[in-house]
Amino acid sequence: MCGFVGMVGDRDVAPVLVVGLQAIQHRGQDAAGLGTKDGTRFHCVKDLGLIGQAIPPDAVPRMAGRAGIAHVRYPTAGSVSTAEDAQPFVTRRPGILLAHNGNVTNLPELADQLREQGTTVLSQCDAESILLVLAHELAALRPAGHTCDDLVSAVRRVFARVRGAYSVVAVLDVDGKESLVAFRDPHGIRPGVYGTDGAGQWMAASESVALDVTGFRKVDDLPPGEIVVMRSGEEPLRIPVAPASPRPCIFERIYFARPDSIMEDGRVNRMRWILGRAVARRWAAKGLEADVVVAVPDTSRPAAMAIAEELGIKNREGFIKNRYTGRTFIMPDAASRTAALRLKLNPIREIFEGRRVILVDDSIVRGTTMRRIVEMLRELHPAAIHLISFAPAVRHPCYYGIDMPSHDELVAAAWPKDEVEERLAAQLGVDSLTYLSLPALRKVAGDAICDACFSGEYVVPVSAEERAAILRDRRA
Numbered sequence: 401m402c403g404f405v406g407m408v409g410d411r412d413v414a415p416v417l418v419v420g421l422q423a424i425q426h427r428g429q430d431a432a433g434l435g436t437k438d439g440t441r442f443h444c445v446k447d448l449g450l451i452g453q454a455i456p457p458d459a460v461p462r463m464a465g466r467a468g469i470a471h472v473r474y475p476t477a478g479s480v481s482t483a484e485d486a487q488p489f490v491t492r493r494p495g496i497l498l499a500h501n502g503n504v505t506n507l508p509e510l511a512d513q514l515r516e517q518g519t520t521v522l523s524q525c526d527a528e529s530i531l532l533v534l535a536h537e538l539a540a541l542r543p544a545g546h547t548c549d550d551l552v553s554a555v556r557r558v559f560a561r562v563r564g565a566y567s568v569v570a571v572l573d574v575d576g577k578e579s580l581v582a583f584r585d586p587h588g589i590r591p592g593v594y595g596t597d598g599a600g601q602w603m604a605a606s607e608s609v610a611l612d613v614t615g616f617r618k619v620d621d622l623p624p625g626e627i628v629v630m631r632s633g634e635e636p637l638r639i640p641v642a643p644a645s646p647r648p649c650i651f652e653r654i655y656f657a658r659p660d661s662i663m664e665d666g667r668v669n670r671m672r673w674i675l676g677r678a679v680a681r682r683w684a685a686k687g688l689e690a691d692v693v694v695a696v697p698d699t700s701r702p703a704a705m706a707i708a709e710e711l712g713i714k715n716r717e718g719f720i721k722n723r724y725t726g727r728t729f730i731m732p733d734a735a736s737r738t739a740a741l742r743l744k745l746n747p748i749r750e751i752f753e754g755r756r757v758i759l760v761d762d763s764i765v766r767g768t769t770m771r772r773i774v775e776m777l778r779e780l781h782p783a784a785i786h787l788i789s790f791a792p793a794v795r796h797p798c799y800y801g802i803d804m805p806s807h808d809e810l811v812a813a814a815w816p817k818d819e820v821e822e823r824l825a826a827q828l829g830v831d832s833l834t835y836l837s838l839p840a841l842r843k844v845a846g847d848a849i850c851d852a853c854f855s856g857e858y859v860v861p862v863s864a865e866e867r868a869a870i871l872r873d874r875r876a
């Protein structure tokens with residue numbers, strides 16, 4: 401998972417890009433970068449760490465350029481991150497600045513193809529491969545002076561050669577004009593939006609919150625299978641390249657995205673609320689009783705409120721969160737996730753002591769975080785802990801950009817489907833566990849989604865060889 405913000409305008413874009421990027425820091429905490437195009441020159445600064453560490457504030461005013469890209473990275477390709485793996489990436493021939501969000505599933509195949517074409521991939525980041533393929537396809541048409549038709553042909557070739565899930569932003573000259581180009585794979589698995597400030601400047605971003613905080617207004621989602629070409633002072637060009645078959649990631653709306661984001665024309669907060677109501681009905685049908693509903697902060701709050709409302713039970717804040725530690729799920733190794741959790745959540749004794757508590761979480765992936773939370777809560781002697789996940793059981797790996805690549809790491813994959821609630825409740829030490837059902841999720845979100853981590857129905861086929869390579873990479 402990663403986040404990008406791209407902009408083209410009539411003044412230096414770097415300061416605005418950094419503000420927009422801060423709104424999506426939750427999408428990646430491993431590395432960050434900023435690149436601008438200043439006439440024929442590119443400026444780029446990137447490093448490991450949070451935005452403030454990777455992009456020194458004093459570097460920003462020196463980065464001239466009326467088009468640029470900022471990026472936060474959470475690695476899904478490349479197990480040991482280095483500053484070279486941070487995005488954006490630049491090519492010289494032709495001059496392109498590029499970043500993406502997603503996961504390319506056929507990286508070894510692309511590396512072989514590129515090697516045969518005389519190009520070596522230097523980093524472990526899949527964005528570099530997308531950039532090199534795009535650059536190669538453009539250069540094959542002509543060395544410079546690329547037109548919009550060239551771009552369409554080159555992106556068509558990218559769609560044919562690059563498999564997986566990717567939302568891409570790039571800055572390059574097209575038709576002799578400085579252009580911000582965005583394209584999204586035909587399934588639109590990873591999110592992306594574009595918008596305007598109403599005065600001729602354009603922005604593309606992973607989430608609409610980046611537009612909100614910079615005074616831009618969302619125009620639309622980046623259309624799957626299309627290119628959007630944005631230029632200062634002009635209306636954007638939307639060019640279909642491949643037949644679209646939208647299947648956006650539902651886990652974005654359950655877990656990753658900020659609740660104030662608008663994604664695929666729906667408010668993330670509202671989706672979490674409706675899923676909360678749906679799972680509350682399933683919980684009530686079990687004939688259980690409780691005194692209080694408590695969210696595991698922050699993602700679960702809207703669902704917890706909805707569950708409380710549906711069941712007619714009080715909703716209370718039960719945890720104080722230390723906001724100065726990282727998000728545990730997206731820290732890259734198990735040891736740092738465990739240490740971070742101890743620092744991060746402190747329960748409020750009187751909320752739990754002697755009470756029958758419904759604890760609400762977005763999902764249970766590895767189960768390690770929840771086990772530790774339950775251990776912490778048992779010390780406060782609640783009368784009962786009923787755990788609700790407002791997502792279905794995560795039983796299958798994600799190959800499209802979320803860090804859960806192997807069955808062994810998925811705690812709910814250990815048992816047959818109809819035994820998961822009971823067996824996992826016992827393992828986690830809770831009195832009951834209730835998941836949202838997959839049919840209930842599809843009833844709310846529709847069938848045109850990616851829900852492969854719940855259903856095992858993969859939108860983009862991933863061969864056994866590709867799965868093994870992804871797994872090897874994560875375990876290296």
Ligand code: SF4
Binds near residue numbers: 797800851
């Ligand atoms: S498999 Fe799950 S996490 Fe991955 S893209 Fe699909 S819905 Fe999202």
